[in-house]
Amino acid sequence: xxxxxxPPPVRRLDPHEPFGASEAPATTxxxxxxxxxxxxxxxxxxxxxxxxxxxxxxxESLSVAYSGxxxxxxxxxxxxxxxxxxxxxPSGCGKTTLLRSLNRLTELTRTASFDGRVxxxxxxxxxxxxxxxxxxxxxxxxQPNPFPMSIFDNLAYVLREQGSRRGRKSTLAPAVRSGxxxxxxxAEVGDNLKHPALKLSGGQQQRLCIARALVAQPEVLxxxxxxxxxxxxxxxxIEDLIVKxxxxxxxxxxxxxxxxxxxxxxxxxxxxxxxxxxxxxATSVFNSPREERTKEYVSGAFG
Amino acid sequence: xxxxxxxxxxxxxxxxxGPPGPPRPADGRRSAAWRFSDKAGLVVCWGMGLLFCAIxxxxxxYFLIKGLGYVxxxxxxxxxxxGFTQSQTGGFSDALIGTGIVAVIGIAxxxxxxxxxxxxxxxxxxxxxxxxxxxxxxxxxAGTPSIVLALFGTIIFASxxxxxxxxxxxxxxxxxxxxxxxxxxxxxxLPLVVGSTREGLQAIPQHVREASYAVGKTxxxxxxxxxxxxxxxxxxxxxxLGLGRIIGDTAIIVVLLxxxxxxxxxxxxxxxxxxxxxxxxxTNYVFQNAPTGExxxxxxxxxxxxxxxxxxxxxxxxxxxxxxxxxxVGTWTT
Numbered sequence: 001x002x003x004x005x006x007p008p009p010v011r012r013l014d015p016h017e018p019f020g021a022s023e024a025p026a027t028t029x030x031x032x033x034x035x036x037x038x039x040x041x042x043x044x045x046x047x048x049x050x051x052x053x054x055x056x057x058x059x060e061s062l063s064v065a066y067s068g069x070x071x072x073x074x075x076x077x078x079x080x081x082x083x084x085x086x087x088x089x090p091s092g093c094g095k096t097t098l099l100r101s102l103n104r105l106t107e108l109t110r111t112a113s114f115d116g117r118v119x120x121x122x123x124x125x126x127x128x129x130x131x132x133x134x135x136x137x138x139x140x141x142x143q144p145n146p147f148p149m150s151i152f153d154n155l156a157y158v159l160r161e162q163g164s165r166r167g168r169k170s171t172l173a174p175a176v177r178s179g180x181x182x183x184x185x186x187a188e189v190g191d192n193l194k195h196p197a198l199k200l201s202g203g204q205q206q207r208l209c210i211a212r213a214l215v216a217q218p219e220v221l222x223x224x225x226x227x228x229x230x231x232x233x234x235x236x237x238i239e240d241l242i243v244k245x246x247x248x249x250x251x252x253x254x255x256x257x258x259x260x261x262x263x264x265x266x267x268x269x270x271x272x273x274x275x276x277x278x279x280x281x282a283t284s285v286f287n288s289p290r291e292e293r294t295k296e297y298v299s300g301a302f303g
Numbered sequence: 304x305x306x307x308x309x310x311x312x313x314x315x316x317x318x319x320x321g322p323p324g325p326p327r328p329a330d331g332r333r334s335a336a337w338r339f340s341d342k343a344g345l346v347v348c349w350g351m352g353l354l355f356c357a358i359x360x361x362x363x364x365y366f367l368i369k370g371l372g373y374v375x376x377x378x379x380x381x382x383x384x385x386g387f388t389q390s391q392t393g394g395f396s397d398a399l400i401g402t403g404i405v406a407v408i409g410i411a412x413x414x415x416x417x418x419x420x421x422x423x424x425x426x427x428x429x430x431x432x433x434x435x436x437x438x439x440x441x442x443x444x445a446g447t448p449s450i451v452l453a454l455f456g457t458i459i460f461a462s463x464x465x466x467x468x469x470x471x472x473x474x475x476x477x478x479x480x481x482x483x484x485x486x487x488x489x490x491x492x493l494p495l496v497v498g499s500t501r502e503g504l505q506a507i508p509q510h511v512r513e514a515s516y517a518v519g520k521t522x523x524x525x526x527x528x529x530x531x532x533x534x535x536x537x538x539x540x541x542x543x544l545g546l547g548r549i550i551g552d553t554a555i556i557v558v559l560l561x562x563x564x565x566x567x568x569x570x571x572x573x574x575x576x577x578x579x580x581x582x583x584x585x586t587n588y589v590f591q592n593a594p595t596g597e598x599x600x601x602x603x604x605x606x607x608x609x610x611x612x613x614x615x616x617x618x619x620x621x622x623x624x625x626x627x628x629x630x631x632v633g634t635w636t637t
Contacts, residue, residue: 103517108513133519134516138517141514142510143508143635145508145510145511147529148529148633158518163520163527196632199632212518213517213518229636
C-alpha cells in the first residue's frame with residue numbers, strides 16, 4: 001500500500017482543529033440519533049444504529065497472517081446496512097486485508113492464513129462458495145478498473161453466468177439501467193452504452209465500477225480507497241453516492257483520508273498494526289476518542 | 304523484432320555561474336550542457352538508427368524495383384514447368400498457394416497451442432517447477448535452428464504411425480508432405496505466439512483480475528472474457544510475427560516438403576490429397592531458382608522474392624494497425 005496524498009478537502013474542514021470543536025451536541029430525531037453540526041457536511045451522519053439498520057456481517061475475532069506474519073489480529077466488529085463503516089489507520093495497519101477478508105479475496109494470496117469467523121446473514125462465509133459469496137459482497141478498488149469493453153458489457157458480464165455470453169441485451173437492459181442509475185451514472189452515459197468503458201473519465205470509470213459492483217445485487221459493498229486516484233470533484237460525487245447507498249447495502253470503506261472518513265462514515269474502526277484499536281460511531285471516534293493512539297491519529301499527530 | 308534506441312543518460316547540468324539571465328528551460332534538451340561522452344553517445348545512437356533505416360530501405364527498394372521489373376501477372380496463375388530458357392519455366396502459382404497452405408496449417412496449430420501455453424504459464428503456472436520447465440522448453444525451441452527441426456521432422460513423420468499424413472508405398476513412409484512441413488513450422492511460430500500472448504497477459508494489472516473475481520467470477524471465466532480479450536492485440540501480433548516466420552522459413556520446406564516446384568497430390572480425396580502430398584512455397588521457389596540453386600532462373604527468383612517481401616510487409620503493417628486500434632480502446636492506469 002502506497003501512501004496517497006489526500007486530495008484537498010472539498011468542503012470546509014481543518015484537520016488540525018479537534019474534530020467537531022464547534023459542533024452542537026447530538027440531537028435525537030425519533031429513533032435515529034443524528035449529529036447536528038454547524039457545517040454543511042456530515043449532517044447525514046448516524047450516531048447510533050438506525051431502526052432501519054440490518055445486521056449484515058459479523059466479524060468475530062478474525063486474524064489474518066501472511067506467511068506467519070500477522071496482518072490482522074483478532075478483530076471483531078459488526079457491519080450493518082443503513083450505515084457507512086469506515087476503516088481508518090496508517091499504511092500497513094491491516095485495514096485493506098480486513099476488507100479483502102470479507103469477500104475472501106485474501107485467499108488469492110497463497111501465503112495467507114486465517115483464524116476466526118466471519119458471518120454473512122448468520123452464515124459462516126468459509127462455508128460458502130467463494131463465487132457465491134463475492135456476488136453478495138462485492139468490491140470496488142483503489143484504481144478504476146472497468147473491463148476493456150463497452151459500458152453495457154461491463155455490467156452485463158456481471159449479470160451473466162460465469163463465462164457465458166447468453167442473455168439477450170434486451171433482457172439484461174433493465175438491470176444494467178438500474179445499476180447505472182444507482183451509481184448515478186445513467187444521466188451521463190445512458191444514451192451511449194456502447195461507449196468503451198476505458199474511455200470514460202476517471203470519476204465516471206469509478207462510478208461504473210460501483211455500478212458493476214451494485215448490479216450483482218449485493219448485501220455488502222466494499223470500497224478500498226475508492227477516491228484515492230480521483231480529483232476532488234469526482235471524489236465529492238462518489239462520497240455523496242456512498243452516503244446514498246448505505247440505505248440499500250451495507251457499505252464498508254477503507255480510506256487513508258481522514259477528512260473523507262469524517263464526511264461519509266457513520267461508524268469508524270481505527271486500526272493500528274493489525275489491531276482494531278477503536279470502533280465506535282464516527283462522532284465519538286473523532287470527537288472523543290477513548291484510546292490515546294486514536295486521539296493522536298485523528299488529530300494528525302501521525303499517519 | 305523491436306529494437307529500442309537507447310537514449311543517452313541526461314547528465315545534470317553544472318551550476319550556472321555568472322549574472323542571472325532569463326531562466327533557461329531545464330528540460331534536459333540543452334545538449335550544450337552535456338558531457339562529451341553523452342554527446343558522442345547521442346551521435347552514435349542517431350547514426351546507428353539512420354544506418355539501420357538505410358539498410359532496410361535499401362533491401363526493400365532493391366527488391367521492389369528489381370522484382371517489379373520481372374514480375375508478371377501471369378506468373379501468379381501459372382505453375383512452374385521445366386524448360387531451357389527462363390521464359391519457358393512458368394510461374395509460381397503452386398508456390399504461392401503452397402505458402403498459403405503451410406501458413407494456415409502452421410498457425411492453426413501454433414495459435415491455439417501457444418495461447419493455451421501462455422495462459423497456463425501466466426495465470427496458473429503451478430507447479431512452479433513444471434512452469435519453469437515449459438518456459439525453458441519454449442526458449443529451447445525458439446533457439447533451435449529450423450534445419451534441425453526439419454531433420455527431426457523427417458524422423459517423426461517417417462514413422463509408420465504417422466504414415467497417414469504423407470505418401471507411403473508398401474509400408475515405407477515417405478514422411479514429406481504439407482502436413483509434416485506445417486506441423487514443424489508451427490514450432491517455429493509457437494515461441495512468438497507464447498511470448499507475445501504472455502506479454503499481453505502480464506500487462507494487465509492484478510486489480511483487474513481481482514475486480515472480476517470480486518463479482519463472483521471464476522478464474523476460467525475471467526481468463527476467457529476479460530484477460531484474453533484484453534490481450535487480443537498482443538495475441539494477434541504474435542500470430543502475425545509467427546506467420547512471418549512460417550512464410551519466411553526455407554529449411555523446413557526444403558527438407559519436409561519434397562524440394563519440388565509443383566504440387567504432387569497423393570490419392571484422390573479432393574483437399575486431403577494435396578495436404579498429404581508434397582509441394583513448394585515461395586521461399587523454396589526462390590531458393591531453387593536463385594543463381595546458386597539447381598534451376599538458376601534468377602528472374603523468377605527475383606519476382607518470387609518480391610511477392611514474398613510484399614506479403615511480409617503487409618503482415619508488418621497489419622501488426623501496426625492492430626496496435627493503433629488497441630490504443631483506441633484505452634487501458635488502465637497502474
